[in-house]
Amino acid sequence: MSNRVEIDESAPDAVRNAPQNTGEQDFRLIELFFFAYRDFIADADELLAEYQFGRAHHRVLHFVNRHPGLNVAELLDILRITKQSLGPVLRQLIDAELLVQEAGRNDKRLRLLFPTQNGRNLSAKLTQMQTRRIASALQSLPDGDRERIEQFLFGMIEPGERAFVESLVRTGTED
């Protein structure tokens, strides 16, 4: 069988020029953001692969660590996934003894999620890798620009979500 590509004579015309990096087309920041995020995630991916885990596990581990005692509904709300897709991830993390479940004291329907010491350790390791990358990226900037970066990232978040994100992000902040 031939896979010779016949160029369709009636094909729509190719546009041959590159678009410009104008005010309406901020390619520079769009692409930098894309590649920055790719590499921000990459470190963690490597470490997680040793455990046969993926990004889904990372996110669950991260937020349970940050908010010990979180219940399933709250976790789903943060991650914006369905309980059906959370199910296997949660089970694997519990089987690996990185998380534990406890029934709520007052409301026994709730399954409260806590990290184990191993879970805390792995999460800390992942967080440290990302923290180091951020720190080195901040290093080249003037002191005080950290707040500008925070402000920029916060401004990228959908306005209706900002209060919620702010409440998550404030946790554990001494101020």
Add this chain to the structure above:
Amino acid sequence: MSNRVEIDESAPDAVRNAPQNTGEQDFRLIELFFFAYRDFIADADELLAEYQFGRAHHRVLHFVNRHPGLNVAELLDILRITKQSLGPVLRQLIDAELLVQEAGRNDKRLRLLFPTQNGRNLSAKLTQMQTRRIASALQSLPDGDRERIEQFLFGMIEPGERAFVESLVRTGTED
């Protein structure tokens, strides 16, 4: 069948306290980056869904628009995926007449990729949505902070990748 969760008496101990937002654990920027990227992507996802397209289509459309005449190997190198996974995406974009292929003039083995006018239009629409979100995030910052943001994002990129990304990002920049 009962799904009563028996709390395993021998379960590892739960860690009950939240970790702190210290120098070693930069939760604030980590989480802001996570949520910012999520929303940065979300606008485009919605528009793409109308075409039954996903993020893979977006990325291909974006880079072919930015670099008209790109060949398949170069595209794979930017996207870091295999040709097997690019295949269906490319075919769908060509079938939808958003992209066209042409054999290379000098090297006829090459398949050069170009956007059609429709492809250019859709890509521009997607880029504009992301550009607007970025612009509104920058609005609250002092003038000139744009460069700081660029510098920060560039600093997040793996050092070995920076030259390549810089060469991609420079395309179409008048300076």
Add this chain to the structure above:
DNA sequence: TATATATGTCAACCAACCTGACGTATTTTA
């Protein structure tokens, strides 16, 4: 007691990747 809530689970499906193997057109090299 009836209903609502929180969670778990079964089944079927999908998007977007992957590896491996192989075919064809074309170019380069020996």
Add this chain to the structure above:
DNA sequence: TAAAATACGTCAGGTTGGTTGACATATATA
């Protein structure tokens, strides 16, 4: 000029991380 390398396409089968829908159970609330 024949052989090897390159660029690309494609078939087959697998994985991860999601989805929707339906339903069961334990517990809480009205």
